[in-house]
Amino acid sequence: MNRVASAIDTIFMAAALLLLSSSRSAQSQTNAEVDAGLQFHFSNPGARSLGLGGAFIGLADDATAAYTNPAGLILLSRPEVSAEGQRSGYTNQFTDRGHALGNPSGIGLDNVAGLVPGSSEVEINDLAFASFVYPQSQRHWAVAVYSSVLADFGASFKTQGAFVSSLRLLPTSNDLRLRIIGQGVSGALRLTDTLSIGGGLSEYHFDLSSLTNRYALNNFYGPPNYAPGRVAAFETQNGSDRDLAWNAGLLWKAGSWWRLGVVYRQGPSFRFQTTSQAGAFSGVPGAVFASNRASFHVPGLYGAGAAFQPTEAWTITVEYDRIRYSELTRDSVDIYDPIAMRNPSIKQLAAGDADEIHLGVEYVLTQLKRPLALRLGGWTDPDHKIRFSGAPAAGDTEAQFLSALFLRGNNEVHVSGGLGVVLSDQFEVNAAYDSSRFVSVASLSAVLRF
Numbered sequence: 001m002n003r004v005a006s007a008i009d010t011i012f013m014a015a016a017l018l019l020l021s022s023s024r025s026a027q028s029q030t031n032a033e034v035d036a037g038l039q040f041h042f043s044n045p046g047a048r049s050l051g052l053g054g055a056f057i058g059l060a061d062d063a064t065a066a067y068t069n070p071a072g073l074i075l076l077s078r079p080e081v082s083a084e085g086q087r088s089g090y091t092n093q094f095t096d097r098g099h100a101l102g103n104p105s106g107i108g109l110d111n112v113a114g115l116v117p118g119s120s121e122v123e124i125n126d127l128a129f130a131s132f133v134y135p136q137s138q139r140h141w142a143v144a145v146y147s148s149v150l151a152d153f154g155a156s157f158k159t160q161g162a163f164v165s166s167l168r169l170l171p172t173s174n175d176l177r178l179r180i181i182g183q184g185v186s187g188a189l190r191l192t193d194t195l196s197i198g199g200g201l202s203e204y205h206f207d208l209s210s211l212t213n214r215y216a217l218n219n220f221y222g223p224p225n226y227a228p229g230r231v232a233a234f235e236t237q238n239g240s241d242r243d244l245a246w247n248a249g250l251l252w253k254a255g256s257w258w259r260l261g262v263v264y265r266q267g268p269s270f271r272f273q274t275t276s277q278a279g280a281f282s283g284v285p286g287a288v289f290a291s292n293r294a295s296f297h298v299p300g301l302y303g304a305g306a307a308f309q310p311t312e313a314w315t316i317t318v319e320y321d322r323i324r325y326s327e328l329t330r331d332s333v334d335i336y337d338p339i340a341m342r343n344p345s346i347k348q349l350a351a352g353d354a355d356e357i358h359l360g361v362e363y364v365l366t367q368l369k370r371p372l373a374l375r376l377g378g379w380t381d382p383d384h385k386i387r388f389s390g391a392p393a394a395g396d397t398e399a400q401f402l403s404a405l406f407l408r409g410n411n412e413v414h415v416s417g418g419l420g421v422v423l424s425d426q427f428e429v430n431a432a433y434d435s436s437r438f439v440s441v442a443s444l445s446a447v448l449r450f
Helices: 002-021 047-053 070-075 325-329 342-346 397-405
Strands: 080-100 115-134 139-161 173-192 194-214 231-253 258-265 269-278 286-298 299-310 316-325 354-365 371-379 414-424 427-435 437-449
Touching: 047 371, 047 414, 047 427, 047 437, 070 115, 070 139, 070 173, 070 194, 070 231, 080 397, 139 194, 173 231, 173 437, 194 269, 342 397, 414 437
Parallel strands: none
Antiparallel strands: 080 115, 080 437, 115 139, 139 173, 173 194, 194 231, 231 258, 231 269, 258 299, 269 286, 299 316, 316 354, 354 371, 371 414, 414 427, 427 437
């Protein structure tokens, strides 16, 4: 009987520690497993760009330049309408089970040394980009209006509850939906025959909703029980906000074969509400442990690119992007504590800035009645997941839990390919597919010229 009572005490101690010690970053990252794999659309819009591995800053010669590099709008000679549809597939990884910071006991589910990840998959369809560009007839200036999806991500999965040292994380069920859409205006101005500049301003609309239920255990070493009546605590993240952000670019024609471009895109910031509450199993269902306001900082981007066009048929593009993912953990907030920034372990959540290299090649079969473009590309996607930095000290339960939930990700390599066909002097269609281990994107876009 004493052993049973001791096990029950341990279970509720684990629950209490989890509620009081878990943390959340300003990017909407919390110790809720659902937040660990949020995805952003930082690749340049358009199926043509996707087929070129996203290397488009130095080319920027269609309507997607309104977002990618507004200085490129000056290259357009006629008004254009562009639209892109995307089907995106995401594989979200999370900590599911296993034993961290010690050896497993061999009892029940505590039988695996090291943490075992789980994964869930989601597919999302979007009208990812749309724009209208109006160039001045002498091509001294151009203006554009556009809509772009910056982020559209969902996740839904359950965890079994990993063992951490002598404690256990409570099993969870998780659901999240994140969406950020921008509407903007941009323009370009020709400074000389070889140099143009551009800039734009976008209003972004942010929607975030998530629910994480944490379930009390029937037995400390036993399997989870996901019955509604077993919810010991739950956390929510909810917000709908707007913010303005700007972008700017430069495009230089460096000789008859080369174009060089540079851009900066500011990341918007949003506010949202977080709550931590007692569940049905607690005996005080609905009691609020903490309710806080937090900020969601979207990373900014610096980029530079070059396009080499030695003939009418061949185009080679390269691009370097510096994405400031470190902004994700700026002003971190502990949503489980009424004093939102008191938890010192939060400062050990970090994300590294990413240096992406994009490369693309295009060959156009110009001899055909309807010219056909063949494209191939690829790019590097360094690990930028929010992770626990350093090693948790012995006895620091807060840090130990965070280290088990916020793990390093993987460096990824994307490979892409695409086709484009000019159906008439006015109408062009492009298709592309980008694939990596955890993200895949299929794109179809069209351009109508007047």
